Amino acid sequence: MRVNVLGITIDSYSMQEAVAEIRKAIEDQLRMRVVTANPEMIYESGKNSRLRELINSADLVTPDGIGVVWAAARLGTPVQERVTGIDLVQSLFSVADQQKWRIFFLGGKPGVALQAARQVALKYPGIVWEESHGYFNEEEEVYLLEKISTFQPDILLVGLGAPRQEYWNAEHPELAKVSIGVGGSFDALAGIVDRAPQRIQELKLEWLYRLWKEPWRWKRxxxxxxFVIKVLWQKIIT
Incomplete structure (x- = not known):
């Protein structure tokens, strides 16, 4: 089932169900584009019709963050749970390890994707991986596309930041069976940025922890x- 939050359709899947959908796509040799939609992305889509259409045309759209979960519930169409990009890929790694999936890590500053991939491989040695940083010009992009295509990934993790990564995945659907925009997840996977302690995650306050650790994020x-005001207004008029 999909629910509507400010014009964006969100899949009401649990984490386990989302992983199962991705696994099925890979096993059936299908193409799947995954968007993990957070409040910032949803709010921006209200001013950007191209972004809105791109998100709504994705094969799987997950509620990335407690703000989206709250909005869906407030609008009377609750989703099962939040399915963030970092949690989704970490849930996929154990399956990828067992199935010997091929994963390409694309994004971040030079060295970050490499460090993230190595850290993941230490825990999940069955994963076959390749990587590239996210700083490339048009000429370098030609080589990058060839590199990814030659690798033939089952999953392409793209950490170019939203909405650039969403545009990029939509423009290159042929590169992998499943492509997922993962934002800054590589920093966490590489150990450069610490995630909030588990208790804070359970209290749904990870956003506040990140703001405390990274105060320059306050503008975002x-x-x-x-976003909250728009959700409340949508509730009133519908």
Whole structure:
């Protein structure tokens, strides 16, 4: 089932169900584009019709963050749970390890994707991986596309930041069976940025922890109250 949050259709899958959908796509040799939609992305899509259409045309759209879960519930169409990009890929790694999937890590500053892939491989040695940083010009992109195509990944993890990664995945559907925009997840996977302690995650306050650890993010967080207001307005008029 899909629910509507400010014009964006969100899949009401649990984490386990989302992983199962991705696994099925890989086993059936299908192409799947995954978007993990957070409040910032949803709010931005209200001003950007191209982004809105791109998200809504994705094969799987997950509720990335407690703000989206709250919005869906407030609008009377609750989703089962939040399915963030970092949690989704970490859930996929154990399956990928067993199935010997091929995963390409693309994004971040030079060295970050490499460090992330190595850390993942230490825990999940069955994964076959390749990587590239996310700083490339048009000429370098030609080589990058050839590199990914030659590798033939089952999963392409793209950490170019939203919405650039969403545009990029939509423009290159042929590169992998499953492509997922993962934002800054490589920093966490590489151990460069610490995730919030488990208790804080359980309290749904990871966003506040990240703001405390990375105060320069405050401008991005100003979107949240505007997102809340738009959700409440949608509730009133529908």
């Amino acid at each position: 967080q100003t979107v949240l109250p505007r």
